[in-house]
Amino acid sequence: MPKNYQDFKKLLFHPKINKKQLFEELKVKYSFEEQESVLKQLPKIFTPFVTGNSLMKDKAALGLAVRNSDYSFKISLNWYCQQIKLNQIEVNEFLRLREDYEQQFLLGKYSESNKTLLKVSNSISHSLWSIENEFLQVQFEKGLEHNFKLLNASQAINVKDRSFYFLLHFFSVKVEEDISYFNYETSLNSSFSSVPKQYVNFFNYRLNPMNYSFGNLEDLFTVYSNYSILDRYILVRDVLVQLCTDERSEEEKLLCLERSRFLSKFINDPVLLKIIALLGDEQDFTQLIEIKKCKIIDHYTQGRYIETIELSKNYLLEMPNDFSLLELYVKSHIHLNIELECISINPCFLDIISKLTYTYLSKIGDPNESLVDLLTQANAISNFDFSKEIVSFLERNMKIDYFKENSLSYFYSRSLNPLHYTVFKNEAKRASFLGCLDTETSLTFNFFRMLNGSIDKEKFKGIIPEYRINYYTAITHFVRGEFEIAKNGLEQILKESNHAGFFFELVVDCLFKCYVALFEIDCAIDLYVHTYLTNETLVSRIDSSKAIEVITSQRFRNVRHDNINLPVFIYNTASETHAKFIAYDLFMRAVKANRPTELFSILEKTEAAEMFFLRFVATSKIISRKALVFKNSLQVIEERIEICQGLSKIDTTNIEEYNNEISELTKRLTVQLRIKEIDQSMIYVDENGIVGHELGETNKGFNRFRSIAELLNLNKIDATGMSYDALLELLIGNIDRDTYKKSIRKADIHFEHFIQLFIQIRDKFLFSNYYGLDYYLSQRIRHGTIIGQLRRQFQELNLVTSRSSEDGDYLPNLYWSSTQLGLDKEVKEKFELRMSQFSQDIDAVITELKDRYIQIKTEDPKTQQSGWFNYMYIPNWHKDHLYSLFISKIQLITDFNEFTTSIFDILWDMTAQNLQRIRTAIDQQVKAILISHLDELESDLMIILKDSQPGKIMKSIADCRTNVQSDVDTVIRWFNRSKNDEIDFTLADAFNTSLTIVNNINSPFLIHFDENLETQTFFKGAYFTHFVDLLKIFITNIFNYSKANELLNVAAKVRFHLEGEILTIDFKNSLAELDSQEALLLKIDEIKTALLSNNYSATRGEVKSGFYKANNIVKNVFRDKSNEITVDLHANTFKVKIKISVNNLLV
Incomplete structure (x- = not known):
């Protein structure tokens, strides 16, 4: 009733x-x-x-209801709607002021936006919305220092809700300019590990709305019941939008429609009308469309880009929170190939977004970096509707999906545009939407109405640019599965029009898909590679997985093998090295070449694709797989050096890269044999590779670390107690609010950020795909090596067998049962069963060692928690220990390379402790287990073979018991840090390496020396590279002079002499007879001036004689200011004398 x-x-x-x-x-x-x-x-x-307390005049009234909900979200939604109706005046005023605030902020009118923000708080209600925007306001208006000051001041608010301080912390962090979205998200998620569960759902929604799934609505509504009606309305609005999505049930969609209709009667919010238009039967869309905006869109459609720029700019200065028009403003500049013009005369957030959008769409630089930066900015203003439009743009551009406009853009745009018709699933509603404006009112609506029906291009010929008509009709045919027609139209665009940036990318993407759909794989490959070599960013969004699948499933039979583009394409798109090698090998076979260097004479031309093949595909890693051609690593390195030598002659743009690779490969060749003799360790991390390729985001985060350090140094902020380390203590009830506020905990915001950077670098150090510890553990130890080493003795002595490929059982040990022992059937069965069990036991020990113990573990549960390489931040490395390192060595560092070196030092200390434990464990545990299995086998066989003559097999077991201990000792030696940079060397090693580098770089020209290397004293390996670099400078100078003056046939002289603690190095080379003595003396004066200078910053840019760099090595790297370089001219001979104190350099 x-x-x-x-x-x-x-x-x-x-x-x-x-x-x-x-x-x-x-x-x-x-x-x-x-x-x-x-x-x-x-x-x-x-x-x-x-x-309830819906209008809060004091921030202290803000509070969180922590009890879980006992009823469905539908009950809460109904009740919230009733509450909103009772506060409709305040909600409508808030929505009006909210839009004012967003527009003022986007245009950089901070004085006005601040007044609007205060008006919301003072005249309506305090809210989480206003508090979050206070941090946004102060960060962009005044900077990081004032952000921190606001955070400190806000902590003094006497709020009962303990989560309030957690929100404050992340409100502050999310608007900082030097924190990327992904670093912010990582920091936020890591903080949840100790947060009580009732808070996590709320924090996710409030602090990371861009990645919130709206799963637990019941708890979310319960939480919000103690917040302002303004916050409650925003929640209801977001929930209603989510209930419109395809994942929701029809019942939920009906509820959404009914509540939206209810609210729209008294709340002035376009979002409600859009929900009703999407879910209801209403057909009147005109109130959702702005005619003025449609006219600007029509200018763009017609290719009238100058008018579009002018009109869009004027519109955006009035209504800056319209991303769709900002997008057209940016695209118009790109179509005209002109630099982007700022919208506002003052620096503002809107221009930040426009510049990032321009950089991304014009495909200048790294588009992925622009996308991350856009995501970061969208996160900073995540409570703006404008932010939702940015996210929609990002989603559209991360995955091209034709005629599928993101619903975020539909709901949160200021007014609808023609492409929003794709949101409607019902064809009749689509037609109704596109037909709501007549032809004269909107050309663009009419154009899309044609595309949605029967295509008639002639109707728009001469009105809309032909390339635009052809593109949209082509993708319409593509969506309909008419790939041949679409292909022809897109090919026509590429032939007749010269487009750059985003439009060219769109055309190429769809044409590539057409080729793959039509199985014209060679055309797809050629299109991809040609575009990639023109601008690699233009293919970054192409999904090549289907093409790769088609190629590999047909085992490369459906593509031309003699096409140089094939290995280039596979190199760029295939994830597996094996596929890359197959493509390389097939091409080499097709052109009848064994070695890549043969291509210099075989190929008719060496253009972009050929140079890419030689530069990137024919690397040591790929060509080393051709075992029939390259017998050992020495031959591989020599071949790669020849490739670089050849490339340096035809690709002068990248000559420095080739010379550097030649130099590194030559060093590797020179020291390779010494390393093999001395260093059996296999523990290695490529620190240079990590710094050079893996730490881009971390470097950005370091900017924040440096900024905090500078503010702390100037005593402009007090960071103590600002981290969520203390916040967690408060949340879980370990301390009360007063204790928290008085806290002088060591864990401050500077240290907290250090921890984040530490963990980022640690994870790259451990898990980088190409440079990290786990990669080298896999390559050097786990991938067959340790199995071969520990199984070797058992196999050589015929004590174990392999598994059958058919049933997986171990094969019979016929060597003993039939050949050596000649056992009868009954004994043979017992013997085979025991030997099979022994094989299984030995393999189990090795497999467990490989898969469970020689693994890395961190606090991440996805890592192997039984691993012996323990890098768990907690509890093994307690914060107090790391904090002491931070205070004593790291907190004041402002150079990123110095910072990463300090982190690497800490990680190597952790590694050293791990390696000590691992060596002990292998020596005491693994060795004992293997021997115990041998003992058990011996005992069992004595019983089984009691009536036979087991002497031979018993001797093999005894020999194995001895030999396997030696093999285990070899494995133990693997677990030392690789000493590639610590191998002691002689000066002859350094000089020969330097001379070989110079000759390799300048081949076929060579420089010769009369050598007098008087000392065979060993120097510390850490200085090997520095001696090579020093000697190379002078050898290069002599080579360049000798070549220019045709004196390469005259040997230069070098002499090394060690007397006491002073090493003297003398270089002499003859001068050309025609050289002017005055000019030479003037040059010597310049050199002497350089040697007297302390301007070591010049070492970064110097590219000529290298004397600045040499002086820096001698005085600074060798750590003795008394070291010196002198130059002289005598008897038509140029002399260089280097004196070095070797006190710290010798072994």
Whole structure:
């Protein structure tokens, strides 16, 4: 029976009825219509029982209801809608001021936006929305220092809700300019590890809305019941939008439609009208479309880009929170190939977004970096509708999906544009939307109406640029599966028009898909490679997986093998090295070449594709797989050096890269044999590779670390107690609010950020795909090496067999049972069973060692938690220990390379401790287990073979027991840090390496020396590279002079002499007879001036004689200011004398 107000009134005024419980029943047990009927007649005195404390005049009133909800989100949604109706005046005023604030902020009118923000808080209500925007406002208006000061001041607010301080912390962090979105998200997620569960759902929604899935709506509504009606309305709005999505049930969509209709009667919010238009039967779209905006869109459609720029700019200065017009403004500049013009005369957030959008769409530089930066900026303003439009743009551009406009853009744009028709699933509604404006009102609506029906290009010929007509008709055919027609249209665009940036990318992407769909794989490959070599960013979004699948499933039979583009394409798109090698090998076979260097004479031309093949595909890693051609690593390195020598002659743009590779390969050749003799270790991390290729985002994060360090140095902020380390203690109840506020905990915001950077670098150090410890553990130890080493003795002595490929059982040990022992059937069966078990036991030990123990573990549960390489930050490296390192060595560092070196030092210390434990474990545990299995086998075989003559097999077991200990000792020696940079060397090693580098770089020209290397003293390996670089400078100078003056046939002289602690190095070379003595003396004076200078910053840019660099090595790298370089001219001979104190350099 329906409940009405009269029934409710009797209970309401009954003296014994608990009013709070009564209104709870109204919320839970009454239908929405019954609630509405009751509340229409409810005396205003009882309104607070419905709304709660919805309008907060003091921030201290903000609070969180932590109890879990006992009823569905639908009950809460209904009740929130009733609350909003009761506060409709305030909500409407908020929505108006909210839009004012967003527009003022986007245009950089910070004085006005600050007043608007204060007006919301003072005249309506304090809210999480206003507090978050206070941090945004102060960061962009005044900077990081004032952000921190606001954070410190806000912590003094006497709020009962302990989560409030957690929100403050991340409100502050998310608007900082030097924190990328991904670093912010990582920091946020890592903070949840100790946060009580009832908070996590709320924090995710409030602090990371761009990645929130709206899963647990019940708890979310319960949490928000203690916040402002402004925050509640934003939640209702977001939830209603989510209920429109395809993942939601029809029942939920109906609820969404009904509540949106209810709210739209008294709340002025276009989002509600868009929900109704999407889910309802209403056909009037005109109120959602702005004619002025449509006219600007029509200018763009017609290719009138100058007018589009002018009109868009004027529009955006009035309505800056319209991303779709900002996008057209940017695209118009790109179509005209002109630099982007700022929208506002003052620096503003809108221009930041426009520049990033321009950089991305014009495909200048790294588009992925622009996307990350856009995502970061969208996160900073995540409570703006404008942010949702940016996210929509990002999603559209990360994955090209034709005629599928993201629903975020539909709901949160200021007004709809023609492409929004794709949001409607119903064809009739699509047609109705596109037909809501007549032809004269909107050309663009009319154009898309044609595309949505029967295609008639002639209707728009001469009105819309032909390339635009052809592109949209082509992708329409593509969507309909008419790939041949689409292909022809797209090919026509590429032939007739010269487009750059985003439009060219769109055409190439769709044409590539057409080729693959039509199985014209060679055409797809040629298109990809040609585009890649023109501008590699233009193919970054192409999904090549289907093409790779088609090629590999046909085993490369469906592509031309003699096409140089094939290995280039596979190199860029295939993930597996094997596929890259197959493509390389097939091409080499097709052109009848064994070695890549043969291509210099075989190929008719060496253009971009050929140079790319030689530069990137024919690397040591790939060509080393051709075992029939390259017998050992020495031959591989020599071949790669020849490739670089050849490339340096035809690709002068990258000559420095080739020379550097030649130099590194030559050093490797020179020291390779010494390393093999001395260093059996296999523990290595390519630190230079990590710094050079893996730490881009970390470097950005370091900017924040440096900024905090500078502010702390100037005593402009107090960072103590600002980290969430103390916040977690407060959240879980270990400390109270007063203790938290008085906290002088060491864990401050500077240290907290150091921890984030430390963990980022640690994870790259450990898990980098190409440079990290785990990569080298896999390549050098786990991938077959340790199995071969530990199984070797058992195999050589015929004590183990392999598994059958058919059933997986171990094969019979016929060597002993049939050949050596000649056992009868019954004994043979027992013997084979025991030997099979022994094989299984030995393999189990080795497999467990490889898969469970020689693994890396961190606090991430995805890592192997039984691993012996323990890098868990907690508890093994307690914060107090790391904090002491931070304070003593790291906190004041402002150079990123110095910072990473300090982190690497800490990680190598951790590694050294791990390696010590591993060596002990292998020596004491693995060795013992293997021997115990041998002992058990020996004992069992004595019983099984008691009537036979087991002497031979017993001797093999005894020999194995001895030999396997030696093999285990070899494995133990692997677990030392690789000493490639610590191998002691002689000066002859250094000089020969330097001379070989210079000759390799300048081949076929060679420089010769008369050598007098008087000392065979060993120097510390850490200085090997520095001696090579020093000697190379002078050898290069002599070579360049000798070549220019045709004196290469005259040997130069070098002499090394060590007397006491002073090493003297003398270089002499003859001068050309025609050289002017005056000019030579003037040059010597310049050199002497350089040697007297302390301007070591010149070493970075110097590219000529290298004397600045040499002086820096001698005095600074060798750590003795008394070291010196002198030059002289005598008897037509140029002399260089280098004196070095070797006190710290010798072994």
